[in-house]
Amino acid sequence: MEKRGNRVEGSEPGEKKPFYSRPRQPRPESKSEFVFGIQPVLEAIRAGKEIDKLLIQRELGNIEVLEFARLRNIPTQKVPKQKLDQITRKNHQGVIAFVSAINYAKLENVVANVFEQGQTPLILILDRVTDVRNFGAIARTAECAGVQAIVIPAKGGAQINSDAMKTSSGALNFLPVCRENDLVETVRFLQNSGIQVVACTEKVSKTLYEVDLTVPTAVIMGSEEDGISEILLRIADELVSIPMSGRVASLNVSVANGILLYEAIRQRLG
Missing domain, CATH: 3.40.1280.10 (SPOUT methyltransferase, trefoil knot domain)
Incomplete structure (x- = not known):
């Protein structure tokens, strides 16, 4: 990308850009880093595992896993079934939890x-x-x-x-x-x-x-x-x-x- 005048080629005049560059595309998630299925995810939460994020199929509504996630302040996102299918082809039952590699501090x-x-x-x-x-x-x-x-x-x-x-x-x-x-x-x-x-x-x-x-x-x-x-x-x-x-x-x-x-x-x- 070439600098022209006072702006970067490809950006609009006056547009603010951070002085550090965009990331490369991340790799697909490793299968060892998530658990899926209603009961396995519930057990992971009950066991006190650190959950980075919880994906729940939109059509499932207010299921027990969602209530547990709210109580533990786990970031939760409702997504279409297709997104869950892209992560795993196994029977995920509409629930996938990504487990953190660390324990968070206060x-x-x-x-x-x-x-x-x-x-x-x-x-x-x-x-x-x-x-x-x-x-x-x-x-x-x-x-x-x-x-x-x-x-x-x-x-x-x-x-x-x-x-x-x-x-x-x-x-x-x-x-x-x-x-x-x-x-x-x-x-x-x-x-x-x-x-x-x-x-x-x-x-x-x-x-x-x-x-x-x-x-x-x-x-x-x-x-x-x-x-x-x-x-x-x-x-x-x-x-x-x-x-x-x-x-x-x-x-x-x-x-x-x-x-x-x-x-x-x-x-x-x-």
């Missing part, structure tokens, strides 16, 4: 522990980062940089499966991941806890080198498709960009994440 507990241990919080919030390999690479960098937790939305984020675990090189075995229903409430909780929230966006001229990252900080990185949600940009304490001087107009989100986190480390090592 953000409140993570923040409390960080302050109790006398550490300076550095927390990463991922707003709708959907590519599994990007997520794994981000987690690997975050763990190396000493990030104390990654926060993801309950809906609209990458599934934490074997691909994510492999790409993270094991980092997801050590780094707490917190799944939150509402990132707006999450940001406000962090701010009320004395943590500044810094959003990384191409929409401002202020760079990451102009912000104090030595104080308790949570960094927001946005979707590969359209960046950070407008509402999160409005409530963040600081908006920062990464300087760009080359002909290519975007960075991969995991690369952008690494640049920002290691600027925080540079400042903190002083």
Whole structure:
């Protein structure tokens, strides 16, 4: 894609684009990462397994599995039977649950522990980062940089499966991941806890080198498709960009994440 004038060829004039690129298409889900059938899914939920998402056939109505999912705050989506058939040709009975490869942590507990241990919080919030390999690479960098937790939305984020675990090189075995229903409430909780929230966006001229990252900080990185949600940009304490001087107009989100986190480390090592 060629840059022409002040815009990228193929985009509309004035159109805002995130400075990191779109993900590659994810691989099909591995069969070992989901369970199907009403009773097997119910047993998985009762056993306390972490469920990334639950797909239920639209025509089934208000079945027992759905009630259990609501009680456990499991992300649920009603879909046509054809979508379930594409995932497995076996008798799924209209119910498929994708099992997470990790156990999720509670953000409140993570923040409390960080302050109790006398550490300076550095927390990463991922707003709708959907590519599994990007997520794994981000987690690997975050763990190396000493990030104390990654926060993801309950809906609209990458599934934490074997691909994510492999790409993270094991980092997801050590780094707490917190799944939150509402990132707006999450940001406000962090701010009320004395943590500044810094959003990384191409929409401002202020760079990451102009912000104090030595104080308790949570960094927001946005979707590969359209960046950070407008509402999160409005409530963040600081908006920062990464300087760009080359002909290519975007960075991969995991690369952008690494640049920002290691600027925080540079400042903190002083």
